[in-house]
Amino acid sequence: RKVGDGKIGIILNLTPSYPRSDHPADVKASRIADLFFNRSFLDPSVLGGYPQELIDLLAAHDHLPAVREGDRELMKQNTIDLLGVNYYQPRRVKAKEHLPNTEAPFMPEWFFDHYEMPGRKMNPYRGWEIYEKGIYDIMMNLKENYGNIESFVSENGMGVQDEERFEQDGMIHDDYRIDFIRGHLEWLHTAIEEGCQAKGYHLWTFMDNWSWMNAYKNRYGFYQVDLDTMERKPKKSAHWFKEVSTQNGF
Structure with a gap:
């Protein structure tokens, strides 16, 4: 709720679900994946209630949570009042190829299989797909289905292992990160031009950091961190992003 002039919000990982094809079974699988991973958080937070389709699905499998008066x-x-959006990669799904084991724990993956799209653009260092248009699709979804809520990109970025190999003259030349950010900013700008209330963009992260998943294996930051000396040095991307911020464009 409003507190003085402040706004209360949350940050969500929003990963668009894309079907393998236009076949109804693939589209249904994508819609159910979206229900579990996006709408189960978005709808109550922004619209004030859970989607009926999700309620019906959980009820059919006797997995509705207890609800009190x-x-x-x-x-x-x-x-x-305000929504932060974390986006890294798309979720591509297809219809189930095999029936789920109904004796196993109930999971969203009962209703879809993951799909690796041929020819997809990849981050070869992290193994994640790079799909810049996903950030546009998220924002357009917020505009069309969630009252065009005021939002900002709270996390976006790419991890790269052994970045020291790209060091020249004392600076890491992370052109791959510049390309990544530029591609996402172009689509974010398009969304803003089309009326989305996206107010900002934050890279994950300002400086190389420790990760819950892989400690210091992958590096994500604008600033290189020497783990032995704790020295912090800007990468090429830091200088580029400063120029983008100063000029408000590229």
Whole structure:
């Protein structure tokens, strides 16, 4: 709720779900993946309630959580003012090729299989797909289905292992990161031009950091961190992003 002139919000990992094809089974799989991973968080936070399709799906499998009197009204009265968006890669799915094991724990993957699209653009150092248009699709979804809520990109970036190999004259030349950021900013700018309320862009991360998943294996920052001396040095991307910020464009 509003606190003085402040705004209350949250940050969500929003990963668009793209179907393998236009076949109804693939489209249904994509829609269910979106229900579990995006709408189950977005709808209550922004719209004040859960999507009926998700409620029906969980009820059919006897997995609805306990709901007490007043819960729905409480949710409806406490939607957010501001949304942070974390986006790294798309989720590509297809219809299930095999029936799920109904004796196993109930999981979203009962309803879809992951799909590796041929010819996809990849971050070869991290093994993640790079799909810049995903950031546009997220913002357009917020505009069209979530009241065009005020938002910002809270996390976006790419991890690269052994970045020291790209060091020249005392600076890491991370042109791959510049290309990554530029591609996402172009699509974000397009979304803003089309009326989306995207107010900012934050890279993950300012300087190389420790990761819950892989410690210091991959580096993500604008600034290189020497783990032995703790010295911090700007990479080429830091200088580039400073210019972009100063000029408000590229």
